[in-house]
Amino acid sequence: HVQLVESGGGSVQAGGSLRLSCAASGSAISNLYMAWFRQAPGKEREGVARIAVDGKSIYADSVKGRFTISRDNAKYTLYLQMNSLKPEDTAMYYCAAGSRSAFVSGTWPTFGYKGQGTQVTVS
Numbered sequence: 001h002v003q004l005v006e007s008g009g010g011s012v013q014a015g016g017s018l019r020l021s022c023a024a025s026g027s028a029i030s031n032l033y034m035a036w037f038r039q040a041p042g043k044e045r046e047g048v049a050r051i052a053v054d055g056k057s058i059y060a061d062s063v064k065g066r067f068t069i070s071r072d073n074a075k076y077t078l079y080l081q082m083n084s085l086k087p088e089d090t091a092m093y094y095c096a097a098g099s100r101s102a103f104v105s106g107t108w109p110t111f112g113y114k115g116q117g118t119q120v121t122v123s
Contacts, residue, residue, distance in 0.1 A: 001026050001113075002025070003025045003113075004024055004038065004096070004099055004114065005022070006021065006093065006112055006116065007021050007022075007082060008119040009119045010120070010121070011018070011121040012085055012120075012121070012122055013122070014086055014087055015037055016122070017081070018082045018120060019079060020036070020082065022036075022077065022078040022079070022080075023077050024077065025076065029073055030053065031053060033035045033053060033099060033100055034050065034051050034069075034070060034071060034078045034095065034104055035049065035096045035097075035102075036048040036080045036093060036094070036096075037108055038094070038120075040090060040092075046060065046104050048069075048089065049069035049080065050103055051069045052103050057062075063089075066082065067071055067080060067082050068081040068083075071112075072111070078095050080095075082120070085120075086122060090121050090122050092115075093119075094115050095114070096108065096113060096114045096115070097112070097113040097114075098113065
C-alpha cells in the first residue's frame with residue numbers, strides 16, 4: 001500500500017514560483033505512473049500533469065510552459081515546479097499514483113493512490 005503526502009504549498013504573488021513535493025512511503029515509486037491534480041473552489045478536479053515510469057510527461061494546456069513535473073525514484077518523491085503563477089492556479093493540489101492505464105486515462109478515479117492535498121494560493 002502506497003501512502004502519498006504533499007508539501008510545499010503556500011501563498012504567493014502572481015508571477016512567483018512554488019515547488020510542490022509528494023513523498024511516497026510503503027512502496028517504491030519506480031514502477032508507478034504519477035500525476036498532479038488540482039481542484040479550485042466550486043470547480044471540478046482537473047489533471048495538471050502526469051509522468052510515466054520512463055519520464056514521459058503530459059501537461060494540461062493551461063500550465064504548459066510554466067509547470068514542470070519530475071520524479072526522483074531514489075527519494076520516493078514526485079515534484080511539481082510551478083513558475084509564472086497566476087491567480088487562476090489557486091487550488092488544492094493533489095498527487096496521485098497508479099498503473100499505466102491510469103496514466104493513459106489521466107483521470108482522477110483511475111489512480112489507485114492519492115494524497116490529501118496541499119493548498120496553493122496566488123494573489
